[in-house]
Amino acid sequence: MTMNVRTLAADRRRCELGAFLRSRREHLSPAAVGLPDGFRRRTPGLRREEVAMLADVGTTWYTWLEQGRDVRASEEVLIAIADALRLDAVERRHLFVLSDRPSPEVRSTNPEKLEEPVQRMLASLSGQPAYVTGRRWDILGWNRAATLVFGDYGQLSADERNLMFMVFANARHRRLLVDWEEVARASLAMFRNDSARYVGDPDFERLISTLRHRSNDFNAWWRRHEVLNPLSNIKRIRHPRKGLMVFEYTSFALLDGSDRKLTVYTPLDECRTADKLDALIASVRREP
Missing domain, CATH: 1.10.260.40 (lambda repressor-like DNA-binding domains)
Known part of the structure; x- marks a missing residue:
């Protein structure tokens, strides 16, 4: 049968x-x-x-x-x-x-940007920190909630506005992450899996070289060649104003042929995270 x-x-x-x-x-x-x-x-x-x-x-x-x-x-x-x-x-x-054949992948090296509908979608997620990353994990767009929780990405240079750089070479962002080593090792393994499609790309090579020189941990773990698929997980943040905040985060691929991903952080009941986020958002609304 x-x-x-x-x-x-x-x-x-x-x-x-x-x-x-x-x-x-x-x-x-x-x-x-x-x-x-x-x-x-x-x-x-x-x-x-x-x-x-x-x-x-x-x-x-x-x-x-x-x-x-x-x-x-x-x-x-x-x-x-x-x-x-x-x-x-x-x-x-x-x-x-x-034809039941794997499609040959043609990887774009063109500059990445966000279309207006994607920008509007990010802005509409007012109660959930969210951002869109590109093929190299550069942060291409973000919403107000993400700025309030993780900091103002707009103040970072192009190469610094990158998730791997922030995890391994941005001291302020590292202090935010309660479980830094667990997050860092998993992130590196997922990044290595994604970057395999771009071996030899100058932008990837520059980022990896920079991180190997800036972070002993990145250099040591990079040599292990560990890989991991993207997953949903919990991230605990030590916020400078609101203390411990706990989020569940999930990444979604944008189905447009690019390697862009939307990552959304949902505040959990633990540590009254949703109330703390609401308070942060309300405090910004009250500012002149």
């Missing part, structure tokens, strides 16, 4: 793949790929033999692929077909999913 279900699922996936390829082919004009329109096109779009020629594969083999036959395309061939059909990033990912 299990084998039949798997076989049916594989057949259905191949049919979906064939239909997707056919739809992209029919929506692509010959002029868009530098081919003449000709005078005998009975249907819109490219012909199968034209896609096969552009992708440098056999016409018969490509036809089988569109027909949903049991043929397997390598990663290189899928990339060639995606190029031939001028697929965008979302369509390429869909092509690889339907």
